[in-house]
Amino acid sequence: MFSKADNSAAWAVVLALVLFFIGGSITTVVPPLVDKSWGRPFSNQDPSKGPTGHLRPYTALELQGRGIYVREGCWYCHTQQTRTLVADTKRSGWRGVDSPISTPDEFVYDKPHMFGTKRTGPDLSRVGGKYDTQWHRTHFRNPRDLVPGSVMPPFPWIANNDAEFRALVAYIQTLGRAKDWRPDKDYEK
Amino acid sequence: MPEISASGAAAAKPAVVHADTTAKWFVVSAISYFFLVGIIAITIAAxxxxxELLGTVAPLSYGRLRPLHVNGMLFGWLLAADMGISYYIVPRLCGVKLWSEKLGMATAALWNIIILGAVVSLMAGWNQGLEYAELPLPLDVLVVIAWVMFGINIFATIATRRYQQMYVSLWYTMGTILWTAFVYITGNFATEFTTGVNQANLNWMYVHNAVGLIFTPVGLAIAYYFIPKSSETPLYSHKLSMIGFWSLSFVYVWTGAHHMLHGPISQWLQTIAITFSVMLLIPVWAVVYNFFATMKGQWHQLRDNVPLKFLMSGTVFYLLTCFQGPMHSLRSVNAIVSKTDWIPGHAHMAVLGAFSFFAIAGSYYIVPRMWNTKLYSDVLANWSFWMMILGGLGFFVTLWLGGFWQGWQWNNPSIPFIDTVVALKPIWLVRFCSGVLIFSGIVMFAYNVMATVIGRRSYVQ
Structure with missing residues (x-):
């Protein structure tokens, strides 16, 4: 069968495509059909099943902020996924409370997705509500004023642009908030 | 190789004179981008x-230059160089002229428009937010058009070939054209209709296969052509090359989800990705064994054959990077190295160490032949090799060590995150210095090629 492709270009083309499409379709088309949680927004009212809450669509302001996050390439250095690793749930945790792991139903309204591949800075999947607006303003002006040793670039053109800054912070405060995971509800505004 | 077996027949007919205009334009513009984007590369390493460096200038900030570095190197340098070399190889393996030099020239012009458009849009922050698919939609459409033009030209050349049996490089070139079409459409167009994890899954399918089904097959087509050519030794085994090609075409596409191991994506899909990632050892070892066996008894040629130095060290890097890949995809190893600085070390070994080395070897081989002259300086070419291999090893090895160390620290939550950042600073300094070495190798390579082309009159034989 394969030797025939030595002499026939048409045969080589057909064979190369058939072999490719087997894996190609099983790994791209099939998964969202099988796993409904990929497309169904998170919603849980039963505390015995884990954190309660529900995922709501982004507001216009939050979407604008998300656009800035995409534009500035924040996602090249910050992941947005608390993986099924103990260390991740501790690092995404806050004030002694471990964070719940990220699940597909928390990201249904994310387009483009911002899972990321590289953690030069900390993961942001549960950063929403941890720091207040003033903290973020100082941090965007010069990260090293608040976190000595940080290698994050300064973003003066955002910190000094009130509309963009408010939008970006509004987006950041939504991250990980579909799951109401703080027992004391001590979220910053 | 068909060329050798058919040489008797070729002697009887008038020899084919290749114009190579398209190949020349692609190779020269690719090498220019290699140099220009190299400047961006060391800037972001710095x-x-x-x-704080250039930190207050928005278009020159890290978040805008990084995609320019990645896209510039992938599409401006490597893919353009690979296409240029394919325009050289395919007509020779088919024993005919390129089907249409005019169409080829138009493709080269369009490709340059795409790259210049990419520079403007990425620096302006017009970024689609998906890795390797950052370019805005209008440019994506142009890429598809250029790819179809490339495909038509190559397939039409193959259809009119004089030698019936196709050498392995031709299968790999055809595979590249076909698979790239679907992989690129998945990553740049299908993602428009999806969100969240579903979109991420398509994105990783594209990202992984951009390397696995675009740069790997076209890179191997080049290596399969130039290793026997520049060592003047026949390929060791046709059967092994078949095993390598057909297992690659089946196995590679399944592995995209290994980019999200332990992440919010279905466990069964993670397991499939892991299984097939390990199976990747089959096509890789078949190819690498074939290359090494071809060199049996010929290793002494490495002493003064610069293209062969690049080809064989590229093969070693290919073997290493494709051993790392399956190992990273094991859940236990992934829990340490994933998201760390190990990953850029791994990625650079694939794209720079393996596939760029193949493309550099091909360029050194074809440039003097296309312009009918000899290389400006063999000494400089040798220096470019040593600069790139020393810089490359410095880059890869320090990032692996640093990344592994970083992963261990992350897995100990009692270490504050910022301490794991500060710990990596010496690693990043070494990476920057290695980058400067690599860049100096690029400058020598680019200068050598340009001097060969521009100053060629004095060398006419």
Missing amino acids: KFVWP
């Missing part, structure tokens, strides 16, 4: 060491 930003890790001096975070």
Whole structure:
């Protein structure tokens, strides 16, 4: 069968495509059909099943902020996924409370997705509500004023642009908030 | 190789004179981008060491230059060089002229428009937010058009070939054209209709296969052609090359989800990705064994054959990077190295160490032949090799060590995150210095090629 492709270009083309499409379709088309949680927004009212809450669509302001996050390439250095690793749930945790792991139903309204591949800075999947607006303003002006040793670039053109800054912070405060995971509800505004 | 077996027949007919105009344009513009984007590369490496560097200029910030570095190197340099070399190889393996030099020239012009458009849009922050698919939609459409033009030209050349049996490089070139079409459409167009994890899954399918089904097959087509050519030794085994090609075409596409191991994506899909990632050892070892066996008894040629130095060290890097890949995809190893600085070390070994080395070897081989002259300086070419291999090893090895160390620290939550950042600073300094070495190798390579082309009159034989 394969030797025939030595002499026939048409045969080589057909064979190369058939072999490719087997894996190609099983790994791209099939998964969202099988796993409904990929497309169904998170919603849980039963505390015995884990954190309660529900995922709501982004507001216009939050979407604008998300656009800035995409534009500035924040996602090249910050992941947005608390993986099924103990260390991740501790690092995404806050004030002694471990964070719940990220699940597909928390990201249904994310387009483009911002899972990321590289953690030069900390993961942001549960950063929403941890720091207040003033903290973020100082941090965007010069990260090293608040976190000595940080290698994050300064973003003066955002910190000094009130509309963009408010939008970006509004987006950041939504991250990980579909799951109401703080027992004391001590979220910053 | 068909060329050798058919040489008797070729002697009887008038020899084919290749114009190579398209190949020339592609190779020269690719090498120019290699140099220009190299400047961006060391700039962003410097930003890790001096975070304030150019920090107040939005278009020159890290988040805008990084995609320019990645896209510029992938599409401006490597893919363009690979296409240029394919325009050289395919007509020779088919024993005919390129089907249409005019169409080829138009493709080269369009490709340059795409790259210049990419520079403007990425620096302006017009970024689609998906890795390797950052370019805005209008440019994506142009890429598809250019790819179809490339495909038509190559397939039409193959259809009119004089030698019936196709050498392995031709299968790999055809595979590249076909698979790239679907992989690129998945990553740049299908993602428009999806969100969240579903979109991420398509994105990783594209990202992984951009390397696995675009740069790997076209890179191997080049290596399969130039290793026997530049060592003047026949390929060791046709059967092994078949095993390598057909297992690659089946196995590679399944592995995209290994980019999200332990992440919010279905466990069964993670397991499939892991299984097939390990199976990747089959096509890789078949190819690498074939290359090494071809060199049996010929290793002494490495002493003064610069293209062969690049080809064989590229093969070693290919073997290493494709051993790392399956190992990273094991859940236990992934829990340590994933998201760390190990990953850029791994990625650079694939794209720079393996596939760029193949493309550089091909360029050194074809440039003097296309312009009917000899290389400007063999000494400089040798220096470019040593600069790139020393810089490359410095880059890869320090990032692996640093990344592994970083992963261990992350897995100990009692270490504050910022301490794991500060710990990596010496690593990033070494990475910057290695980058400078690599860049100096690029400058020598680019200068050598340009001097060969521009100053060729004095060397006419």
